[in-house]
Amino acid sequence: MYAWIWRHLPGPIALRIALATLLVLAVLALLMFVVFPWAEPKLPFNHVTTG
Amino acid sequence: MPESPTEVIPRIEDEPEHGLYGGHGEYGDEDDPYYDHDYDHDEELDADEQPAPDVPADGPVRKTVRTVGELFITAGLVMLLFVIYEVYVTDWISAGKQADAAAELNKEWGSNTVGGDQQRSAHYSLADGQGFAKLYIPTFGPDYKFTIVEGTTDADLEIGPGHYKGTALPGQQGNFAVAGHRVGKGAPFNDLDLLNSCDAIVIETQTDWFVYRMLPKQDEIAGWAEGKGKAAKCATNKVQPLGAPYDKTVGQEIVLPTQGAVIAPVPYGQPPSAGQQAALLTLTTCHPQFSAKERLIVHAVLSRQIPKAQLKAGETPQELKER
Numbered sequence: 202m203y204a205w206i207w208r209h210l211p212g213p214i215a216l217r218i219a220l221a222t223l224l225v226l227a228v229l230a231l232l233m234f235v236v237f238p239w240a241e242p243k244l245p246f247n248h249v250t251t252g
Numbered sequence: 253m254p255e256s257p258t259e260v261i262p263r264i265e266d267e268p269e270h271g272l273y274g275g276h277g278e279y280g281d282e283d284d285p286y287y288d289h290d291y292d293h294d295e296e297l298d299a300d301e302q303p304a305p306d307v308p309a310d311g312p313v314r315k316t317v318r319t320v321g322e323l324f325i326t327a328g329l330v331m332l333l334f335v336i337y338e339v340y341v342t343d344w345i346s347a348g349k350q351a352d353a354a355a356e357l358n359k360e361w362g363s364n365t366v367g368g369d370q371q372r373s374a375h376y377s378l379a380d381g382q383g384f385a386k387l388y389i390p391t392f393g394p395d396y397k398f399t400i401v402e403g404t405t406d407a408d409l410e411i412g413p414g415h416y417k418g419t420a421l422p423g424q425q426g427n428f429a430v431a432g433h434r435v436g437k438g439a440p441f442n443d444l445d446l447l448n449s450c451d452a453i454v455i456e457t458q459t460d461w462f463v464y465r466m467l468p469k470q471d472e473i474a475g476w477a478e479g480k481g482k483a484a485k486c487a488t489n490k491v492q493p494l495g496a497p498y499d500k501t502v503g504q505e506i507v508l509p510t511q512g513a514v515i516a517p518v519p520y521g522q523p524p525s526a527g528q529q530a531a532l533l534t535l536t537t538c539h540p541q542f543s544a545k546e547r548l549i550v551h552a553v554l555s556r557q558i559p560k561a562q563l564k565a566g567e568t569p570q571e572l573k574e575r
Binding site: 202203229232233237240241242245246247248249250251 | 334338341435537
């Protein structure tokens with residue numbers, strides 16, 4: 202999977218590293234600001250009220 | 253290899269260096285042309301067309317196993333990232349919201365000067381998610397200060413500790429109940445389990461300071477007068493078990509999430525006639541840490557009320573200096 206992505210990145214090695222870093226950052230941002238805030242209330246880790 | 257084109261020969265000299273850069277040599281066993289059907293046969297790749305003789309070619313099984321393995325590793329990383337999100341990133345997001353709420357409350361208190369008449373009854377502008385009081389727990393250090401907002405929804409609690417709607421307000425008879433996060437989101441109640449009986453919990457409103465003190469814990473009640481009750485904090489402030497109908501209201505308890513009675517005016521009991529109730533403060537958070545299995549509850553009772561009019565400008569109650 203990761204090797205497949207790497208092979209399909211265009212350009213010389215430096216550009217590929219830059220693109221791969223960008224991809225990783227994009228996935229991180231998606232997780233931190235979209236997926237986790239959505240999933241968190243559904244998970245039983247941090248409920249603090251009674252009743 | 254007889255089928256090797258002659259033009260490849262100079263490239264073979266480059267091969268070790270090429271591999272070091274993590275190009276096609278990074279995953280040696282993936283570089284044979286059968287790995288992927290859309291593998292481009294551009295001349296750059298020809299050098300890699302000869303797998304080492306003892307490395308088996310990639311069949312569909314090998315490819316599937318590798319992909320599944322990569323997915324598992326990815327799932328593990330995502331879970332690790334979730335913990336980082338829960339413990340650090342939410343802290344960072346909440347810190348901004350808490351600062352905004354505090355700034356707004358300070359502005360409101362500053363602009364809306366309380367005249368002589370209004371000192372008799374505190375006025376609160378209660379709007380969901382808006383701050384209306386400040387919480388200090390001197391035991392947790394001089395910088396422990398949170399703005400309490402109205403409401404206990406997820407959005408409210410992301411800003412700071414939240415007041416259970418409909419429960420008493422600071423200083424009133426009944427039960428001023430506040431929920432707060434224990435992990436992430438600013439974690440206002442992270443150390444709530446470290447609070448001891450007689451420790452001060454100070455609430456600041458626009459007009460007054462209210463000093464609550466944590467009630468005796470269950471195991472301290474029996475020998476209170478001879479035991480913990482003699483400690484300076486308890487004796488000088490006359491903290492003692494409240495007696496009926498508050499016999500079940502102890503300083504610290506761990507309850508099930510369904511036990512809403514802990515925030516009732518008289519926890520687990522029938523309230524006496526209005527005017528006879530004690531002024532309680534109840535803090536709730538999750539327990540154990542990282543779990544929603546139970547709730548940690550701290551009950552405190554009003555010990556002292558100091559109208560701000562009695563203090564010099566900028567003066568704070570001496571309780572804030574307790575440790």
